[in-house]
Amino acid sequence: MCRYVSVLCGAVAVLLTVLSGSAVAQPSSDSNRAPLRIMHFVLSGTVPLERAREYVNQAQAAGFTAVQVLLTDGVRLDHAPWKPVKTAWTKAQLISWVAYARAHGLDVIPEVKLLTHQEQFFQKHQPGLMFNAVSYDPRKEGVYQVVFGLLDELIDALHPRAIHIGHDEAFGWTVGQVAKWLKFGEVMAPADLFARDVERIHGYLSQKGVETWMWADMLLDPAEFPGASSKHLHGMAAGYGKAVRNRLPRDIVMCDWHYGDEQGSFPSMAVMQSEGFRVIGATWKREETMRNFSRYALSRKAYGLMATTWFHVQRNDRDLVDWIIHSSGRLFRNPDAAVPPRPASAASPEGHGRTAP
Numbered sequence: 001m002c003r004y005v006s007v008l009c010g011a012v013a014v015l016l017t018v019l020s021g022s023a024v025a026q027p028s029s030d031s032n033r034a035p036l037r038i039m040h041f042v043l044s045g046t047v048p049l050e051r052a053r054e055y056v057n058q059a060q061a062a063g064f065t066a067v068q069v070l071l072t073d074g075v076r077l078d079h080a081p082w083k084p085v086k087t088a089w090t091k092a093q094l095i096s097w098v099a100y101a102r103a104h105g106l107d108v109i110p111e112v113k114l115l116t117h118q119e120q121f122f123q124k125h126q127p128g129l130m131f132n133a134v135s136y137d138p139r140k141e142g143v144y145q146v147v148f149g150l151l152d153e154l155i156d157a158l159h160p161r162a163i164h165i166g167h168d169e170a171f172g173w174t175v176g177q178v179a180k181w182l183k184f185g186e187v188m189a190p191a192d193l194f195a196r197d198v199e200r201i202h203g204y205l206s207q208k209g210v211e212t213w214m215w216a217d218m219l220l221d222p223a224e225f226p227g228a229s230s231k232h233l234h235g236m237a238a239g240y241g242k243a244v245r246n247r248l249p250r251d252i253v254m255c256d257w258h259y260g261d262e263q264g265s266f267p268s269m270a271v272m273q274s275e276g277f278r279v280i281g282a283t284w285k286r287e288e289t290m291r292n293f294s295r296y297a298l299s300r301k302a303y304g305l306m307a308t309t310w311f312h313v314q315r316n317d318r319d320l321v322d323w324i325i326h327s328s329g330r331l332f333r334n335p336d337a338a339v340p341p342r343p344a345s346a347a348s349p350e351g352h353g354r355t356a357p
Helices: 002-028 051-060 092-103 140-156 173-182 191-207 242-247 267-274 287-299 318-333
Strands: 038-041 066-071 106-115 162-166 210-215 253-257 278-283 303-308
Touching: 002 318, 038 051, 038 106, 038 191, 038 278, 038 318, 051 066, 051 092, 051 253, 066 253, 066 267, 140 162, 140 191, 173 210, 191 210, 191 242, 253 267, 253 303, 278 287, 287 303, 287 318, 303 318
Parallel strands: 038 066, 038 303, 066 106, 106 162, 162 210, 210 253, 253 278, 278 303
Antiparallel strands: none
16 A cells, blocks of 8 residues: 555646646747758749749758748739739649648748838838838738738638748838938837737737747847847837737747847847747858757757748849758758858848848
8 A cells, every 4th residue: 555655646746747848848849849940932023833832842951841931022912911922823833832831841931021121011102001111000900901801811722730920121210220210200119119020919819729930139128148249139119029929929939030140149030939939040141150050959949940031032132041051950960061152142231121232
């Protein structure tokens, strides 16, 4: 009898330990899984369907497990607010490409530029719904009639596990950014409206059983990370940075992009992980950054790594795009792997949302 009681007590203790541990570690419950490896490209302007299928073939060969595709005027959708180009894919073609990617073992994450970068979403066609020249106004219900209509269409057509909602580069955090992106007398969207917009869209997607992914730059204040490169930490305006992070649900996946950093550590990833977020590290075309961020992210058991190509697809920089896919695929698995030299390319700005330099 004593032996049975001892066994029972031991079992209860183990159960309590497991339950307690899972309660504490819930945000990183999948920390033992292999990280996602995501290839990112922009479906804007003319991107031939066959070329997009080649990306799938290359990504599969390079060891990627998913593709994130930014949807804008390169595809015709019934509820999209943008004006499609003449050569835009039909919805049927988009569905067929997604099926092709999945048949090759790649998950597909659609991205839509919400709140910010409205040159790619509303495209100046809805002036009455705008807060300023580049951001829509979350206080206006008409915004969500458009946004939710498009999200419903994507969910019904593609059945994605997640949708990436953008929210990068809310322009106006420096005098130079204000002068470049906003009209005279305009101000950037306040942090409260930014957070309210994320919360509302996240709530809507959650009801549909779809994860929310977003870019993290507006949630990161350079003052919080002394010694780190501040180039892509844009949450320095009043109320942004940690204050917004504190408001957001922890099941949002944060995509932490660093494109030209030279350091070996990326504390923004570690801090967001410690707060309970799953974090994906995103790189672009600088080999040193790709190596260092891959090494750091793998050591942190990050949720994933993402290789972006941005406007190089639209510029038809095929050698460079091919190099990004091949080299990132290798470095995301082994940061010490040998990769060929990067093809020569014109210097270009390291910002998001641009389909042309």
